[in-house]
Amino acid sequence: MSTTSNITTTQETSELNSPDLHLLERPPQVLNNRNPLWVTDAVCSIVEGKTPLWWYAAIAFTGTFAAIGGACILYMICTGVGVWGSNSPCFWAWDITNFIFWVSMAHAGSLISALLFLTRQKWSLSISRAAEAMTVFAIVCAGVYPAIHIGRVWFVWFLFPVPNSYGMWPNFSSPLLWDVFAVTSYLTVSSLFWFAGMIPDLAVLRDRATTKVRKFAYGIVSLGWLGTARQWRHYEMMYVLLAGLTSVLVVTVTTIVASDCATSVVPGWHATIFPFYFMVGAVYSGSAAVLTLLLPLRLIYPQLRDLITPSQLDKVCKLLLLMGSCVGYVYVFELFNAWYSANPFERGAFWERFTGSSAWYAITCLSINLTVPQLFWFKAVRRCLPLVFVLAILCNVGMWFERFMIVTSTLTHDFLPSSWKDFHPTIVDILTATGTLGIFFTLFLLFIRFVPIMSMNELKATLPGAQPHGDAINSNHLAEEAH
Amino acid sequence: MSHHLPKTQGSSGFQGHHLPVAGSKEEPLYAIGARFETPEALVQVVDHLRDQGVSLYECFTPYPVHGLAESMRLPKSVLSLLVLGGGISAVLIALSMELIPSCLIYPLVVDGKPLNLSALPQYIPIIVALTIMIGAVTAVVGMILLGGMPRWNNPMFAWDLFAKDASRGFFLAVEARDRKFSTSALTELLHELGAGDITAIHEEASEGK
Numbered sequence: 001m002s003t004t005s006n007i008t009t010t011q012e013t014s015e016l017n018s019p020d021l022h023l024l025e026r027p028p029q030v031l032n033n034r035n036p037l038w039v040t041d042a043v044c045s046i047v048e049g050k051t052p053l054w055w056y057a058a059i060a061f062t063g064t065f066a067a068i069g070g071a072c073i074l075y076m077i078c079t080g081v082g083v084w085g086s087n088s089p090c091f092w093a094w095d096i097t098n099f100i101f102w103v104s105m106a107h108a109g110s111l112i113s114a115l116l117f118l119t120r121q122k123w124s125l126s127i128s129r130a131a132e133a134m135t136v137f138a139i140v141c142a143g144v145y146p147a148i149h150i151g152r153v154w155f156v157w158f159l160f161p162v163p164n165s166y167g168m169w170p171n172f173s174s175p176l177l178w179d180v181f182a183v184t185s186y187l188t189v190s191s192l193f194w195f196a197g198m199i200p201d202l203a204v205l206r207d208r209a210t211t212k213v214r215k216f217a218y219g220i221v222s223l224g225w226l227g228t229a230r231q232w233r234h235y236e237m238m239y240v241l242l243a244g245l246t247s248v249l250v251v252t253v254t255t256i257v258a259s260d261c262a263t264s265v266v267p268g269w270h271a272t273i274f275p276f277y278f279m280v281g282a283v284y285s286g287s288a289a290v291l292t293l294l295l296p297l298r299l300i301y302p303q304l305r306d307l308i309t310p311s312q313l314d315k316v317c318k319l320l321l322l323m324g325s326c327v328g329y330v331y332v333f334e335l336f337n338a339w340y341s342a343n344p345f346e347r348g349a350f351w352e353r354f355t356g357s358s359a360w361y362a363i364t365c366l367s368i369n370l371t372v373p374q375l376f377w378f379k380a381v382r383r384c385l386p387l388v389f390v391l392a393i394l395c396n397v398g399m400w401f402e403r404f405m406i407v408t409s410t411l412t413h414d415f416l417p418s419s420w421k422d423f424h425p426t427i428v429d430i431l432t433a434t435g436t437l438g439i440f441f442t443l444f445l446l447f448i449r450f451v452p453i454m455s456m457n458e459l460k461a462t463l464p465g466a467q468p469h470g471d472a473i474n475s476n477h478l479a480e481e482a483h
Numbered sequence: 484m485s486h487h488l489p490k491t492q493g494s495s496g497f498q499g500h501h502l503p504v505a506g507s508k509e510e511p512l513y514a515i516g517a518r519f520e521t522p523e524a525l526v527q528v529v530d531h532l533r534d535q536g537v538s539l540y541e542c543f544t545p546y547p548v549h550g551l552a553e554s555m556r557l558p559k560s561v562l563s564l565l566v567l568g569g570g571i572s573a574v575l576i577a578l579s580m581e582l583i584p585s586c587l588i589y590p591l592v593v594d595g596k597p598l599n600l601s602a603l604p605q606y607i608p609i610i611v612a613l614t615i616m617i618g619a620v621t622a623v624v625g626m627i628l629l630g631g632m633p634r635w636n637n638p639m640f641a642w643d644l645f646a647k648d649a650s651r652g653f654f655l656a657v658e659a660r661d662r663k664f665s666t667s668a669l670t671e672l673l674h675e676l677g678a679g680d681i682t683a684i685h686e687e688a689s690e691g692k
Contacts, residue, residue: 036545036650037650037651040545040650161580161584167589168589169584169585169588169589169591171591171593172581172585172591172605172606172609173593173596173598173602173605175608177609178608178609178612181608181609181612181613182608182612184612184616185612185613185615185616188616188619188620189615189616189619192619192620192622192623193619195623196622196623196626200546203649204545204648204649204650207646207647207648207649207650208647208648219635220635223627223632223633223634223635224631224632224633224634224635224636224637225630225632226541226543226637226639226649227543227544227545227546227649228541228542228543228630228631229541229542229544229548229551229552229555229557230541230557230629230630230631231630231631231632232544232546232547232548232552233547233552233557233560234560234562234625234626234629234630235547235626235630236547236560237559237560237562237563237626238562238622238623238625238626241562241563241566241618241619241622242619242622242623245615245618245619245622246615246619248611248615249612249615252608252611252612252615253612255608256608256612259608456545456650457545457546457547458546460545460546460650461546461547466522466546467522467548467549467550468521468522468523468526468548468549468550468551
């Protein structure tokens with residue numbers, strides 16, 4: 001008997017040490033057993049150190065593009081939308097393409113910070129702040145277009161239900177009006193989520209500030225945060241609530257943006273799969289954008305390598321793979337649906353999309369989005385960060401072409417062949433688009449330089465030994481309480 | 484975790500009532516402050532204070548510490564109720580904003596489609612968007628106001644150790660206006676429980692004086 005039990009014990013021990021069980025262990029949130037003070041120093045040093053030369057060079061570069069974009073917008077407002085290539089029948093072109101592109105990119109930020117927070121995916125903690133910032137800046141870029149594409153921008157208030165003497169009121173049954181509310185609330189909520197999550201960290205910067213100007217500026221924005229138990233009590237509750245609200249908003253906003261197309265009767269747009277199509281595409285392009293932004297940061301600031309770990313980047317790559325595969329599925333399904341509908345217009349629209357004069361958009365889009373994400377099946381690819389960076393940029397290029405394909409290839413070929421006309425962008429179109437890229441990166445550079453790019457309090461709360469009972473639980477234990 | 488943080492000062496020898504003073508000595512005493520190296524120590528002290536009937540005290544931590552609010556007997560945050568209220572009023576605002584003009588003031592009839600409540604689905608997207616927006620604004624504004632913010636000055640800032648970097652430990656301040664407040668008893672208790680940097684925090688002299 002004793003021999004048997006001995007054997008069992010030995011087996012159990014060996015099982016515990018076996019590599020299979022080791023795989024189940026969660027990788028550490030912060031590498032190299034860093035302590036809370038190190039986390040504070042690592043994150044604050046980016047803001048507190050001397051402004052590096054590359055930063056000035058970079059912001060001069062991106063700022064120039066932003067300024068040129070601004071000048072183009074001004075020119076467009078003074079002259080009229082005729083300076084763009086959009087013309088009958090393609091009244092929506094780069095304006096709406098870029099609007100959808102940016103608003104979609106925003107979604108991954110909200111998804112990573114809100115949905116992964118609610119589902120207690122601790123790995124997303126260190127990248128969530130940067131992802132939220134990306135969301136806010138992408139919505140700013142997206143917001144540029146709806147306002148200016150109406151042509152006479154001084155009538156932009158027509159979009160809002162403002163009582164007026166014209167006896168005129170917006171049409172509440174139009175998805176275009178839903179869009180106004182969706183984007184406005186998305187910008188408001190994501191900015192609030194981003195800012196409110198930053199208050200405790202801004203207070204740390206205030207405490208550590210050495211100059212009067214910094215002390216004053218961070219003092220004002222941190223609103224007098226002290227980190228009292230009462231403040232944390234309300235703060236945690238707010239965070240759970242905001243995460244819940246934002247998660248719902250992510251789905252709502254893409255659905256509404258997709259409805260802009262789907263509720264029309266235009267062949268190629270009139271499909272019930274559109275909300276899902278836009279949603280997966282959004283998360284796909286957003287995850288790629290997160291990688292594009294974080295990988296250079298990690299290279300420039302070596303201290304971040306312990307905070308943005310290879311295992312976390314690996315998970316973002318897997319998210320990209322999942323969403324990329326969903327996007328691929330939708331492409332195939334869309335084609336199948338066009339054939340299966342037996343509707344000549346629907347079939348014609350897709351035939352034209354792949355064989356017509358603008359087939360190269362569709363071919364670029366499909367060849368990138370069907371292949372590139374599939375490379376992330378391989379661990380070697382996911383772990384090779386320079387390659388991941390290049391592939392992530394490619395994914396976003398592919399996604400831009402997807403938006404362009406959806407918007408223009410459909411509009412240029414409607415029901416009446418006599419009105420078919422191709423779209424050609426003008427220089428103003430191109431410079432406005434690069435201008436939004438400039439705005440996005442300028443804002444992101446300012447973000448890196450002036451606010452903590454990671455949530456220090458959340459990271460510290462998950463370090464081993466951070467909690468009284470010896471277990472590192474992340475701050476969403478309130479979610480449990482709420483249930 | 485204790486080895487991560489710098490050692491507290493003054494925990495080696497009891498200094499009696501000659502506490503280090505922060506702020507201006509001429510001004511009234513605001514509180515007795517102490518710093519702890521671990522969250523466990525802070526929670527333990529809070530348990531003792533509660534047993535002794537001390538109620539006017541506050542804990543300052545660099546991140547939310549589990550169990551602290553429970554030890555302090557803090558009630559559940561009312562924020563969720565406020566947000567619920569905000570959300571419900573948002574639904575009503577959105578519905579009236581859509582229905583009153585559509586049905587009464589300026590009916591915009593497209594294709595002879597109905598505009599009243601039977602057309603409810605078309606009003607839903609804006610209701611959802613507004614509900615979330617107003618709910619989120621309520622959550623953030625509520626958190627700020629319930630947390631006693633914005634308040635850009637605080638007597639605690641007179642204490643340099645705290646004001647320079649509050650993220651370097653777990654702080655406690657027992658206010659002098661507490662009914663059970665006694666400098667000697669409190670200092671002794673804090674000392675016994677391993678607190679460091681026990682300091683008498685006076686208010687700062689105002690600039691006019």
